[in-house]
Amino acid sequence: MKVSNKVSSGDTGNRLTIEADHASKIFGNRKAVDDVSFEISNGEVVGFLGPNGAGKTTTMRMLTSYYTPDIGSVKISGIDTQDSDIETRRKIGYLPENNPLYGDLLVNEYLDFVADLRGLNAKEKKRNIESTVEEVKLTEVYYLPVSFLSKGYRQRTGLAAAILHRPEILIMDEPTEGLDPNQRVSIRDLIRSLGKDRTVLLSTHVLGEIEGTCDRLLVINRGKLIADDPVKTISRRVRSSRSVIVEVQGASVQKALGKLGSITGIEQEDGIGDRKRFILSFDGEDDPRPDIFRLAKDKNWVLWELREAELSLQDVFRALTEQTTPSDSQNPDVNSSDLAQEK
Numbered sequence: 656m657k658v659s660n661k662v663s664s665g666d667t668g669n670r671l672t673i674e675a676d677h678a679s680k681i682f683g684n685r686k687a688v689d690d691v692s693f694e695i696s697n698g699e700v701v702g703f704l705g706p707n708g709a710g711k712t713t714t715m716r717m718l719t720s721y722y723t724p725d726i727g728s729v730k731i732s733g734i735d736t737q738d739s740d741i742e743t744r745r746k747i748g749y750l751p752e753n754n755p756l757y758g759d760l761l762v763n764e765y766l767d768f769v770a771d772l773r774g775l776n777a778k779e780k781k782r783n784i785e786s787t788v789e790e791v792k793l794t795e796v797y798y799l800p801v802s803f804l805s806k807g808y809r810q811r812t813g814l815a816a817a818i819l820h821r822p823e824i825l826i827m828d829e830p831t832e833g834l835d836p837n838q839r840v841s842i843r844d845l846i847r848s849l850g851k852d853r854t855v856l857l858s859t860h861v862l863g864e865i866e867g868t869c870d871r872l873l874v875i876n877r878g879k880l881i882a883d884d885p886v887k888t889i890s891r892r893v894r895s896s897r898s899v900i901v902e903v904q905g906a907s908v909q910k911a912l913g914k915l916g917s918i919t920g921i922e923q924e925d926g927i928g929d930r931k932r933f934i935l936s937f938d939g940e941d942d943p944r945p946d947i948f949r950l951a952k953d954k955n956w957v958l959w960e961l962r963e964a965e966l967s968l969q970d971v972f973r974a975l976t977e978q979t980t981p982s983d984s985q986n987p988d989v990n991s992s993d994l995a996q997e998k
Contacts, residue, residue, distance in 0.1 A: 670697045672824050672854045673718060677727035680713050687713040689878035700850035702869035703858040704972060710878040711858045715828055719749045748817035752829040754809060758802035762793060762812055765801055766819060773820040783819055791815045791845060807838035824854045831864055843867050862972065874975050882975050898964045899944055902932040905956030917943040930959055
């Protein structure tokens, strides 16, 4: 699957807050990020998905001016990061994966410290801390030491620090990593809330975070952007992964289904009683359901279920990366310490 060099972010009437234009980052003889272009408009919540080593963290470090592109450019609200990196950093709130906190400080002391680092005056500090604590729901732990907090409250504290200066862009790297299921749901709800009035870019390898949080998905693999689509429509681009679920009562079901020319694979699941349940794979647009219906009628089967299986993002991601992944012999080993840290 090919992605155009410049991917539109949707409604061109929206103000662009993030622009990557043919951006590449090179370590030694390897491009960690290779000719990546995308645009994100004000108010979008965008997921950034890829396997470990795909280039997610390097890309996010370029967006936050931790790295500068070796080729191409990155602009934040129309400002090139290589021209005015201090100004562009002020427009961004960044929550890195390791969420650096000072455990010996109280939560209120930590936020006060961050406000000073951000250069907030006394009035701004008081107003922003109060509204931020309420927004991320830190009131219960506001006077507790950071070291006493659960992982969920630590993430909330990190988010509070990231948005304390009221940035128009929030970038998060694996914000739910290490959380239990309940904490994940809580942080996802918080991220959706934060995205109501700011641009959010969320990097993760947890597919459920994208499905439950984001409207649009960027997929990167081996340094290249391989997809940029709304989450609800990206599965339509992966036609080779389609399958049909069939549940029937009858004789010689699997053998008869296997003779249908449109079927490329059959996987049997546990049925109820004497019902037989199958997942049938097929290619392209050759939907086998009409043939299955006619077959069931001819064989006098009782047809309990016949529907196309909805693709999960796991299926979509696997198909997207398999379509664009070169052989191991084409992928040179990387010795750079920077790349060793890449997620």
